[in-house]
Amino acid sequence: MASHDANDQSSLAAWQDPTAKPYVRIAGVSRHFGEVHALNDVSLDIYQGEFFSLLGGSGCGKSTLLRLLAGLDTPTKGRIWIDGVDVTDIPAYRRPVNMMFQSYALFPHMSVEANVEFGLRQEKMPKAERGERVSEMLDLLHIGDLRKRRPDQLSGGQRQRVALARSLAKHPKLLLLDEPLGALDKKLRTHTQFELVKLQERIGITFVTVTHDQEEAMTMSSRIAVMDAGQIIQVDTPGAIYEYPNSRMVASFIGSVNLFEGKVFGREDNDILIAGDDYLVMRLRCLQPLSLGTPVTVAVRPEKMRLCPECQGPGDNRVTGRVEDIAYLGNVSIFHVRVSPSQVVTMTLANMQPRTEQMLTWDQEVTMTWSPVCGVVLTE
Amino acid sequence: MTQTAAGEGEVGFPAPIHGDRRLRRWLGSRWQPGRWVNIGLPYFWLLLFFFLPFVIVFQISLAEPQIAQPPYTALTEWVDEAVLQVRLNLGNYALVVEDELYRAAFLNSLWVGLVSTLGCLLIGYPMAYAIATAPERWRVPLLMMIILPFWTSFLIRVYAWIGILKGNGLLNNFLLALGLIDEPLTILHTQTAVYIGVVYSYLPFMVLPLYANLSRLDMTLLEAAADLGCRPWRAFLRVTLPLSLPGILAGSLLVFIPVVGEFVIPDLLGGPDSLMVGRMLWTEFFSNKDWPLASALALVLLALLVVPFVALQRWQSRLEEER
Incomplete structure (x- = not known):
């Protein structure tokens, strides 16, 4: 993105500043499923306000890493810190993190409104405040007129927006997006890529997304981690990854x-x-x-x-x-x-x-x- | 350049394919004898084995008992070989509705049905959930274990419970040996024995539809609930339970309806106080030879069961529509 590049030049980006504290710190994390090593000793720092992408082919461990951040899975080895707190042993329902699922996972028996409100209800937020927040989220994603609909009455693009609204409603410290645009057709995808970046810049929440689409990662991210066989091969800005790949794998995977x-x-x-x-x-x-x-x-x-x-x-x-x-x-x-x-x-x-x-x-x-x-x- | 030209050529002549399809559709809607057999057979079946018996029973319920063969009067009679006289006796229905004994039997049957359905649900839901969430290779063996009892005759299984529940039966001996009780419990020939027998016998009818429903549940919905701050128990209440409502309804109807009319289990395991419509029916038919009264009982029972069934069906289809 043009704006990222401008930032890079005017001031030091967080990841280049040795005094900056990482917002998310993944330290020596492994996840083994029996004999299968889905993740092998992965370490990664992500800074506040980043739009960070985990990029790799299927089975490279990117989704496993995202699930570990969400708390839907626990690492076999290693620790994870979010905003200075060790969250490794904190279950998903108590983490200040929300996730947008690849399948969207919208509750089919609830209206759009109730879906977005779901997380706020768990927080025991007062009713009036809840209603306000729901409206705010629906307006943010331009789906105010879909409030009363049920998920199966929505198009793919509308569902994607509802899922995004639901995951943003609690104002999480970290938003995880699992293939956020995977289910959309190509034209809608390109349009939504730019919208997602604008949204992220507006609300300032740190985004971590998983994708197998290198073009998508290049368009949206402040930084990309290229993954292969449960390991991170290279972490850098889209430009640096493209122009200066550090290995044959990265060079041939991107472009x-x-x-x-x-x-x-x-x-x-x-x-x-x-x-x-x-x-x-x-x-x-x-x-x-x-x-x-x-x-x-x-x-x-x-x-x-x-x-x-x-x-x-x-x-x-x-x-x-x-x-x-x-x-x-x-x-x-x-x-x-x-x-x-x-x-x-x-x-x-x-x-x-x-x-x-x-x-x-x-x-x-x-x-x-x-x-x-x-x-x-x-x-x- | 040449490729583009060829492409245009293909686009230019779509008509023949289209016309052919239309012709076939026209023929298809008129010329399929197989289709009529397909639709007709089940209707014929229902007519022969459901509607006709129903009409016969209904006709008997309007007659009066007599000591003859058949043991009820005919509804129509030729008077002077010229006038057809029709005599309808509504007394049976009046008796069924007004008599304390029958009313108590109906209420008791409905109560037993309700309690047993709840019992089956409380035991069957966790079982179905456990099977649906078990590893793939365990599911078929576990389902087999649910279905396996069907391989033994229903009667034999109920008789087996007599052996377990009686005074010096398996259960009492076991509890005595453990020292948990000092003298045998009286379970057999009580209402408790009826509940045990009914819940045991009808459990598969609850587990199977629930399993079918729960195995289709998208587990990422539970992950989404957890991600949004739901503890596992609340996620169950707010996501799993509402989504499994159709399975709960199907299972409950499959248990409730036959249990209300159940005859064998209360007869074998229940005591003299287990007053149930099924037993009443039997007594009226075979001991008192009052076929018309028994038929009226059967029809009132049918009406009692059909009404809630239709109501539930309506409610469920409205739920579906709302989705």
Whole structure:
């Protein structure tokens, strides 16, 4: 989000400030189901006001972690603090945390109003105040006219709003969202993503969401934790995760990427030289000290690739191949270029001219180029 | 470019498929003899085995008893071979409604039905809940254990209770051996024995519909309730219980209706004071040979049971509508 980036530049973000106290602290948490290790020694700090996403494929442990935060499950090992309080042994019904369930879990025998009011009743809030809060929540999510309806009389999008209103009604310290947009169709999803972020900025509650959709995570989050096989692989801002993935797993999970294998064979100032297959020599910006002969992987995003005659700077890398496939997506075209019998490189080009005038065709020989700062050197 | 053209071609001619479907639908609504058999068979069944017997019983209830074969008078009679005389005797109904004994029997039957239904509910609900929430591989064996008693004859199972409950039966000997009591308890031939026998016999009819209902309960609803600050017990009262109401109703009707007319259990386990309509019916039919009175009793019982049943059914369908 633009606003997040602005924050990053003007002042230090909470996670960059060494004196900031984490709002949620997950310390060495494991959860084993018999032989299955759903979570393995996970540690994570989340700061107040963040929109934090747990991103990963199915079975990576992201939902388990969310359930541990909600108190619907207890960790096999490790502790969890929320706002300075150790909540590890506090049951769900006494935690200052609310969750929006993936299936929404709306009570089918209650009206929208009663669903939203449910949590407030448990708090023994006085009736007048309850009514006020319910109205406030329904207005916040623009569902005031659905008050008397029952969940099965609502559309998917309306149910999502009711579920959100219900989980926000108690003004929780932390709102957990399990695949909040998973059940919506694509168009509604995109619209709701922005709305959710605006809502979060307005009410200032810390959000932790679980998603398998990297685009969704990129759009909404202040920070993302990429998870795999019960562990957190990388935690960073969407931009940093995309531009500087720390592993092959993260690089290929977020967006698409071209990976070149190679070995370090030299260094020039801030760049290292890497020898790839087929006499390919690559030059990449890398401040990390790497000894000669270290096997590395170079990750280059398809949109960072350019066609050769254009904008070729000094020291740019180049690779030659034959166009195998062209996918025309309207705004961009995706080219699959075979550079060696075993490797196909993907290149995305913006369609700046009408398609009929484009020069690239099938079987054409092309040379692609990318600058040393546009690739990432991965050692894992 | 070529792909787009082909796509348009397909969109251009949808008519034949559409027309064909319409023709088939038209034929389908008129030309399905199987459909009439499908609808007709159950109606024929109901007509033959429910409506006709009902009419016969109703007709007997309006007759008078006589010592002959059959033991009741005919409703119609030819007078002088020209006039058809119809004689309806409403006295049986008047007797059933006015007589203290019958009224007491009806009230007692309804009371036994009510108490037994509550008993079945109190025992059956936790059982059904436990089975519905048990691990998948345990459910079928546990359900089998509920159904298993049906493999033995109902009569034999009730007789077995005599062996358990009688003065020097299993229960008394067990309690004596434990030293909990000094002399045998009198359970057999009391109202308590009737309740024990009825609750035991009808428990499966409560457990099975409740299980069917509770096993469909979405457990994330309970998690949502807990997340919103509900302690487990309150979550049960506010979520599980209201959602299982249809199962409770179905189970209660399956227990209440047959228990009110129950004859075998009060006869075998109950004492002389277990006054129930089922026993009255039996006595009137077989001891007193008063078929018309017995028929009237049966019909009043039917009316007593049908009215609450229909009311509940209405209420339930209104609940469904509201949802």
